[in-house]
Amino acid sequence: MSGTSSDLPFAEFIDDYFAECDEHLTLARQCLLALEGSVGNPHLDANVVNDLFRSFHSIKGLSAMVGVREAESLAHQMESYLSALRRLRITLTKTGFETLLKGVAALEQVIAARQEYAAPPSIEAISARLGELLRSEISPAAPSASAPHQAERPIDSASKSPDALPNKRRQWTIVFSPSREASARGLNVNTVRERLKHVGEVISATPSVGTDGKISFRFVLASDEHESTFDEWRQDGLAVSLAEGLTAPAAVPQEGRHEINEAAREVSPSRLMPSNVVRVDLERLDELMRLVGDLVVSRSRLQQELERVGGSGGRHESRALDEINHAMERQLRDLREGLMRVRLVPIGEIFARMHFVVRDLIGDQGKQASLLIRGETTEIDKFLVERMMDPLLHLVRNAISHGLETPDERRAAGKPPAGRLELRASANGETIQIELEDDGRGIDRNTVLRRAREAGLVPATIVALDDASLLDVLCSPGFSTRDEADRASGRGVGMAVVRSTVEELGGTILLETEPGMGTRFSIQLPLTLAIADSLIVEVAGQLYAVPQVAVREVLKLQPADLTTMENNELIRHRDTVLPLVRLSELFGKPMRRDGAFHALVVGFGLSGLAIGVERVVGLREIVVRALNDPLIRVPGISGATELGDGRVVLILDTAQLVRTFCRRSASSERNDSGMQRPRTIGTSASS
Amino acid sequence: MTASQSFDSTFILCELAGTTYAIRSQAVRQMEMVEQITPVPNAPDFVEGVVFSRGQVVPAISLRRRFGFEPRPHDLKSRLIVISHANRIVGLLVDGAREFISISEEQQQDPPEALAAMSGRYLQAIARVNERLILILDLEAVLNFSASLDEAV
Numbered sequence: 147m148s149g150t151s152s153d154l155p156f157a158e159f160i161d162d163y164f165a166e167c168d169e170h171l172t173l174a175r176q177c178l179l180a181l182e183g184s185v186g187n188p189h190l191d192a193n194v195v196n197d198l199f200r201s202f203h204s205i206k207g208l209s210a211m212v213g214v215r216e217a218e219s220l221a222h223q224m225e226s227y228l229s230a231l232r233r234l235r236i237t238l239t240k241t242g243f244e245t246l247l248k249g250v251a252a253l254e255q256v257i258a259a260r261q262e263y264a265a266p267p268s269i270e271a272i273s274a275r276l277g278e279l280l281r282s283e284i285s286p287a288a289p290s291a292s293a294p295h296q297a298e299r300p301i302d303s304a305s306k307s308p309d310a311l312p313n314k315r316r317q318w319t320i321v322f323s324p325s326r327e328a329s330a331r332g333l334n335v336n337t338v339r340e341r342l343k344h345v346g347e348v349i350s351a352t353p354s355v356g357t358d359g360k361i362s363f364r365f366v367l368a369s370d371e372h373e374s375t376f377d378e379w380r381q382d383g384l385a386v387s388l389a390e391g392l393t394a395p396a397a398v399p400q401e402g403r404h405e406i407n408e409a410a411r412e413v414s415p416s417r418l419m420p421s422n423v424v425r426v427d428l429e430r431l432d433e434l435m436r437l438v439g440d441l442v443v444s445r446s447r448l449q450q451e452l453e454r455v456g457g458s459g460g461r462h463e464s465r466a467l468d469e470i471n472h473a474m475e476r477q478l479r480d481l482r483e484g485l486m487r488v489r490l491v492p493i494g495e496i497f498a499r500m501h502f503v504v505r506d507l508i509g510d511q512g513k514q515a516s517l518l519i520r521g522e523t524t525e526i527d528k529f530l531v532e533r534m535m536d537p538l539l540h541l542v543r544n545a546i547s548h549g550l551e552t553p554d555e556r557r558a559a560g561k562p563p564a565g566r567l568e569l570r571a572s573a574n575g576e577t578i579q580i581e582l583e584d585d586g587r588g589i590d591r592n593t594v595l596r597r598a599r600e601a602g603l604v605p606a607t608i609v610a611l612d613d614a615s616l617l618d619v620l621c622s623p624g625f626s627t628r629d630e631a632d633r634a635s636g637r638g639v640g641m642a643v644v645r646s647t648v649e650e651l652g653g654t655i656l657l658e659t660e661p662g663m664g665t666r667f668s669i670q671l672p673l674t675l676a677i678a679d680s681l682i683v684e685v686a687g688q689l690y691a692v693p694q695v696a697v698r699e700v701l702k703l704q705p706a707d708l709t710t711m712e713n714n715e716l717i718r719h720r721d722t723v724l725p726l727v728r729l730s731e732l733f734g735k736p737m738r739r740d741g742a743f744h745a746l747v748v749g750f751g752l753s754g755l756a757i758g759v760e761r762v763v764g765l766r767e768i769v770v771r772a773l774n775d776p777l778i779r780v781p782g783i784s785g786a787t788e789l790g791d792g793r794v795v796l797i798l799d800t801a802q803l804v805r806t807f808c809r810r811s812a813s814s815e816r817n818d819s820g821m822q823r824p825r826t827i828g829t830s831a832s833s
Numbered sequence: 834m835t836a837s838q839s840f841d842s843t844f845i846l847c848e849l850a851g852t853t854y855a856i857r858s859q860a861v862r863q864m865e866m867v868e869q870i871t872p873v874p875n876a877p878d879f880v881e882g883v884v885f886s887r888g889q890v891v892p893a894i895s896l897r898r899r900f901g902f903e904p905r906p907h908d909l910k911s912r913l914i915v916i917s918h919a920n921r922i923v924g925l926l927v928d929g930a931r932e933f934i935s936i937s938e939e940q941q942q943d944p945p946e947a948l949a950a951m952s953g954r955y956l957q958a959i960a961r962v963n964e965r966l967i968l969i970l971d972l973e974a975v976l977n978f979s980a981s982l983d984e985a986v
Contacts, residue, residue: 688871688872732874733874733875734874734875771889771890772890773883773890774889774890774921774922775891775892775921775922775923777876777877777880777892777894777923778873778876778880778883778890778892780873780874780875780876781875782874782875783873783874786871786883786890788885791869792868792869792885793869793871794869794871794882794883794884794885794890795871796871796873796883
């Protein structure tokens with residue numbers, strides 16, 4: 147049994163454990179990337195090393211608490227290595243760096259396995275490498291006496307080296323073992339900490355598990371109080387000892403492991419989280435969002451009632467009510483925005499992981515590349531960030547496997563041997579834009595077109611693909627530019643899944659590619675999901691909502707604005723021509739052909755389309771509800787909402803509508819080989 | 834949701850095209866007057882639309898269309914019976930529903946072959962209670978739309 151037994155102490159904290167480990171691993175990865183540039187350089191950035199050390203130290207302590215032994219042991223080894231690096235001022239070697247990288251990956255796997263209740267992966271190999279590292283790089287070169295401390299500047303404000311402390315101050319080690327009776331006397335970790343703060347400065351607090359499975363906390367305290375101060379504490383069952391010199395307090399159980407004692411003293415492991423930060427389950431936020439959603443609906447109901455009775459009441463009264471109603475509208479919007487902000491996390495969290503993907507892949511494929519990240523502080527809904535992880539991974543893998551050339555090919559093309567990838571994020575009002583750009587060979591339209599024809603994805607009349615239709619083809623299920631999915635990009639997450647994920651999240655994806663110059667994917671996502679500004683439109687006597695994000699423009703059209711061409715209606719828009727699809731006809735209902743109507747411009751390039759509706763009723767803030775039953779999950783409808791009268795209003799998925807339309811016209815083209823969509827590039831020379 | 838025998842014997846009775854059907858009462862979440870139903874374009878034809886039921890969007894199924902009877906407009910007696918079955922929540926539209934009765938095991942028998950033509954394949958059993966013939970619905974069959982969805986697409 148390797149620490150996965152169910153009678154673990156602190157089993158109830160296991161979720162916190164995963165969350166905290168995740169944070170520390172994220173931090174550790176960032177630190178490692180920052181250190182990569184210092185490989186072979188004798189001057190390591192002390193702050194980064196300290197942060198990394200702290201992450202390992204925390205993971206070690208946490209893993210010990212919940213009994214994940216493998217993680218504890220790995221973290222311990224890496225911590226020891228770092229500690230020695232810093233203490234002995236050893237240059238970080240390439241081997242050392244790579245071993246740390248592998249170590250972090252192994253740590254992640256071990257913790258993930260625990261989370262999935264799977265058997266922990268073997269850590270023998272990596273553990274042996276770390277051990278070897280410690281032996282070969284640390285021991286022989288190490289001066290017998292520790293490097294003199296006085297030369298070392300205080301590393302950062304949070305970690306006070308003993309020598310930096312005022313002379314009179316002494317360091318104390320206080321060990322507290324929580325117990326039921328102690329807690330009955332009001333003694334717990336927090337009260338102890340508070341007490342310590344009164345008499346001095348808490349330098350570190352480390353949890354550990356003794357051989358008997360009991361937990362204890364070791365505090366290191368810098369205090370100028372006299373020893374007698376602590377007498378009373380000892381009566382409370384706290385073990386207090388003077389911790390000067392190198393004598394490690396014997397009271398701390400170390401499970402017989404060799405511990406580099408300096409470690410705990412040189413750097414204080416940061417407290418796991420700053421005390422003013424609260425961790426909240428996403429579900430609770432969802433619940434709050436739902437409640438705010440209900441409020442939004444109630445308020446619009448109120449507004450409708452006010453409008454209805456508006457005529458009958460006195461003018462003065464109704465104006466006062468209107469003002470209150472509008473104030474409520476603003477306040478609700480503020481409330482909603484505030485709540486939304488709580489859910490936001492920096493996108494850098496997932497961006498940073500891409501560095502590792504790039505590192506791994508270029509190594510495997512003999513390519514060179516650098517990844518540039520911009521806008522990593524851009525904030526995005528936590529839920530969205532998690533859903534975007536796999537699609538982004540896929541795009542990055544694709545960019546390296548298919549986009550970037552080998553160094554030789556690049557030189558031959560007059561480019562620098564190392565490819566450049568750039569991952570950017572930016573916020574733009576209610577939407578987030580994520581872009582991935584490479585300076586590789588670009589996508590070969592002809593190859594794609596040929597294969598798409600072979601697969602029957604495009605009619606033979608199409609002789610060239612523009613960017614939008616190229617993306618359509620790439621995202622068709624079953625399309626692959628390689629006969630065999632290679633290791634990197636063939637993990638079952640094809641472009642089809644990338645696009646469907648983005649669209650499920652209410653976003654859009656665009657592609658631009660230039661032969662020999664590179665490729666760029668741009669993803670637009672709504673900032674958050676639950677509430678969206680939407681256009682309310684009327685189609686065949688029924689109201690529908692269209693998320694505003696999806697609509698590029700609203701046009702008012704007269705019958706005279708239309709040109710009919712082979713059963714297709716076209717409108718001139720700016721400098722192009724757009725096909726018009728009347729929504730009611732897509733829904734199997736006729737639409738009046740006389741009189742003015744509105745059209746929503748959606749999609750880009752060849753997928754650009756004007757969607758004809760009877761009229762646009764207005765712009766409303768809607769609460770999005772899911773359609774769960776398979777019976778009502780129909781193409782073109784992404785959800786439902788209500789506008790205050792208890793009636794369901796369906797939300798249109800314009801991206802899907804556009805595709806449905808294109809597929810229909812493509813298949814009818816194939817049947818009658820007529821030209822349904824005259825904008826298809828350079829066609830008519832065919833047959 | 835196959836619960837204990839004791840519960841198996843209570844049913845909600847509903848009327849449809851002059852026939853009395855019974856739905857196991859444990860499956861019934863609520864019964865409502867038929868108000869506004871929003872049609873869903875391109876959904877199977879027996880899906881009359883969607884309604885809100887306790888904050889959830891649920892499909893409203895016309896049992897008349899499902900069973901192949903002539904559809905007719907809803908009136909004050911029409912009811913929407915919202916049932917919960919196999920993790921799905923679905924509304925069934927019927928001509929009327931009022932009664933709540935117990936039917937013992939002995940009163941139930943397998944549906945006769947002859948009924949198979951119409952709603953027969955959606956029946957679990959038939960029962961005779963006080964000289965009335967009652968058809969007990971097989972919710973599994975009523976809600977199993979895979980066959981019908983294939984036809985609709």
